[in-house]
Amino acid sequence: MAQRNKPELLAPAGDLERLRAALDYGADAVYLGRESFSMRAAASNFHSAEQLHEAVTLAHQYGKKVYLTCNTLPRNEEIPMFPQFLQEAQDAGADALILADLGLLAMARKLAPDMEIHMSTQTGIVNYSTCRALYDMGVKRAVLARELSLEEIAGIRAKIPAEMELEVFVHGAMCMSFSGRCLLSAYLTGRDANRGACAQPCRWNYQLVESKRPGQYFPIEETDEGTYIFNAKDLCMVEHLQELLDAGVDSLKIEGRNKSAYYVAVVTNAYRAALDAAMAGKPAPEWALDEVVQVSHREYCTGFFYGRENACQRYADSSYVRNCDVVAVVNRWENGRLYLTQRNRFFAGDTLEIVSPGQPPVTVTAQGLQNEDGESIETANHAMMQCSICCDQAFPARSVVRKPVE
Numbered sequence: 001m002a003q004r005n006k007p008e009l010l011a012p013a014g015d016l017e018r019l020r021a022a023l024d025y026g027a028d029a030v031y032l033g034r035e036s037f038s039m040r041a042a043a044s045n046f047h048s049a050e051q052l053h054e055a056v057t058l059a060h061q062y063g064k065k066v067y068l069t070c071n072t073l074p075r076n077e078e079i080p081m082f083p084q085f086l087q088e089a090q091d092a093g094a095d096a097l098i099l100a101d102l103g104l105l106a107m108a109r110k111l112a113p114d115m116e117i118h119m120s121t122q123t124g125i126v127n128y129s130t131c132r133a134l135y136d137m138g139v140k141r142a143v144l145a146r147e148l149s150l151e152e153i154a155g156i157r158a159k160i161p162a163e164m165e166l167e168v169f170v171h172g173a174m175c176m177s178f179s180g181r182c183l184l185s186a187y188l189t190g191r192d193a194n195r196g197a198c199a200q201p202c203r204w205n206y207q208l209v210e211s212k213r214p215g216q217y218f219p220i221e222e223t224d225e226g227t228y229i230f231n232a233k234d235l236c237m238v239e240h241l242q243e244l245l246d247a248g249v250d251s252l253k254i255e256g257r258n259k260s261a262y263y264v265a266v267v268t269n270a271y272r273a274a275l276d277a278a279m280a281g282k283p284a285p286e287w288a289l290d291e292v293v294q295v296s297h298r299e300y301c302t303g304f305f306y307g308r309e310n311a312c313q314r315y316a317d318s319s320y321v322r323n324c325d326v327v328a329v330v331n332r333w334e335n336g337r338l339y340l341t342q343r344n345r346f347f348a349g350d351t352l353e354i355v356s357p358g359q360p361p362v363t364v365t366a367q368g369l370q371n372e373d374g375e376s377i378e379t380a381n382h383a384m385m386q387c388s389i390c391c392d393q394a395f396p397a398r399s400v401v402r403k404p405v406e
Contacts, residue, residue, distance in 0.1 A: 007245055007252060009275050010067070010167065011268045014045065014257040019055055021265040024398055025357045026272030029065035031098060033196075033257065036081060037070040053092040065095040071120035072196050073101055086112050098143065099123075109138045116140045118167065126152070128159035131166075141165035141251065146174065146235075150247045150305050157248030165250040170241070171267055171292070172255025174232035174303060176202045184230070202230035236300035238270055238292050241278040243305075262326040263295045265400050266355060273358070287360035294361075294402070296322040327352065328380070328387075328401035333394035337368075340387050342380045346403055356399040364391055 011027035013019035022030045032055060035047045046052045052068070059066045068089050074082070082104060089097060090112055097115055099105050100122035108117060118141040119125060119134050125142045134142060144153060146169055157166060175182060182193045184201045191197040205228055207217040235255070237244065244252065252275065254267055270291040274284035292300075298320060327350075328340035346352065348369040353361040368390035371377050380387045 005250060007250060007275060007279070009268070009271055010251050010253040011264060012254060012257040012259065013055070013264070014259070016046075016051075016055065016058075017261045018257075018259075018264045019058065020398065021261040022268050023059060023062045023064055025265045025268040027064060027268050029067060029095070029251075030059060031067040031069055031253075031257075033069040034085070036078070037072050037074060037085060037104075049088040049092065052088060052094070056092045056094055060093065066093075067096045067098050067118060068094040069098045069120075070104060071098050071100040071122050073122070074104065079103070079107075082107055083111055086115070090115060096140070105137060105139070113138075118143055118165075121145055121169070128156045131156055131160045131164060135161055135164045139164070141167055143167045143253070147304050149307060150243055153244075153249065154247040166248060167251035167253055168244065168249050169235060169255055169303075170237040170244065170252045171235055171271065172259075173298070174235050174301075176230040176232050202232070203228065204230075206230075232298075233301040234298040235303045236292055236297075237302060237305065238274045238289060239284055240302065240305070241271075241274050241284070242281075245278060259295075260326070262400055262402070266291050266295050269355065269357060285360070291355075291361070293321070294324045296320045322405060324353070324402040324404055326400060327403045330354070330395050330397055330399040330401065331386075332397055333391065336390060336392060337370075337388045338364075338391035338395060340380075340389070340401060342382065342385045342387055344403075345379060345381045347379045348377070350403055353402050353404070354395050354399050355402065356395050361402075362393065362395075364389070364393075 008028040009026065010029045010031060011022035013022050013030040013032040019030055019032065033045050034052060035045055046055050056066045070085065086097075086108060095116060096118050097108060098118045098120050099108065100120040105117060105119070108115060117139045119139050121143045123143075124145050125131060125134070126145045126148060131142050142164065144156070144166060148168075153166065153168065177184075177193075182198070182202070185191045185193045185197070185199045188201050189199040191199045209217055241252065252271065254264075254271060256263060256267070270288040273288040277284050325344050327344045327346040328342050331339040331341055333339070346366060348366055350366045352364050352366055354364060355361045366389045369377055369380065370388050372386035377387070
């Protein structure tokens with residue numbers, strides 16, 4: 001099926017720095033949360049109404065949209081707080097609410113009839129009948145469950161109103177539970193995953209113990225270290241965006257409100273290039289494919305899009321792959337020098353890579369390293385220190401400077 005409208009690249013924004021990264025590096029829209037009703041309680045978030053207004057204003061200056069997450073499953077005592085939450089979202093000019101709870105949906109339709117509503121993946125939407133029902137209830141977009149294949153998504157697209165949009169996750173951490181509805185964390189730690197406080201016990205190492213043999217631990221697999229039986233690989237669909245567009249997907253969502261600004265910048269940059277290529281009928285550029293492995297990640301897979309056999313677990317461990325460290329952020333270029341704010345230690349003579357919006361990374365050498373007083377130094381080793389290097393090429397402010405991990 002041909003794509004009806006221009007597809008959207010949707011990026012996470014855990015705080016103002018990550019919001020700027022998403023906007024700078026090519027997101028069409030961002031999703032963000034507040035302290036309440038958010039599935040990422042550990043993120044910095046936008047706590048006050050003033051912070052939310054600032055975020056929306058900034059995004060709108062870029063011509064981009066902001067979707068406010070309200071995707072927890074709230075308890076009785078939280079319901080009275082929702083009208084004020086909703087009013088502040090309207091006052092800030094948020095472009096849509098992402099909801100998971102039908103009660104909140106009914107309240108939103110009554111109290112904010114003009115607010116666009118997206119139903120979260122937490123709702124567990126897996127068929128066209130549910131989409132139709134939600135559309136009749138005033139929902140503009142369905143964020144489909146991650147358990148669906150491309151074929152099933154195309155089947156949903158064919159049987160729902162053309163005006164209803166479909167959104168899917170294309171990159172980031174996968175949850176071992178059905179559409180994120182998991183009680184492992186609540187049982188083991190008291191932290192409820194359905195209220196944004198998941199401790200990720202699915203990443204822990206498990207062994208069996210028999211009740212009459214306390215202290216004897218039996219490995220579940222052929223290993224002395226036990227097994228990570230719940231530990232899912234990360235999702236990466238950067239090479240397959242054309243198939244998603246052909247299936248009728250309107251919005252391509254990157255997971256990661258708890259991720260760093262560097263992660264948001266690099267992944268958004270890669271998917272922006274890949275999506276632009278797909279829209280032009282071309283494969284993703286090689287540099288974009290290379291970029292998604294330059295951020296901290298677990299081993300990648302394609303989730304359930306091509307069937308269950310591709311939705312792989314990582315049994316060896318729950319560790320991340322990390323190929324680069326962020327060492328600085330560009331402030332400005334002036335008279336052959338690149339002025340930086342240091343983020344991690346680097347040395348004079350180091351080989352560095354600079355990542356700018358819409359461009360493949362550029363390799364430079366940290367020559368002529370100076371501190372903010374113009375004095376030559378051998379190392380930039382103080383957090384957030386101002387420094388500069390010789391550089392013939394100009395790079396825009398907020399470009400990321402990284403160093404390959406040795």
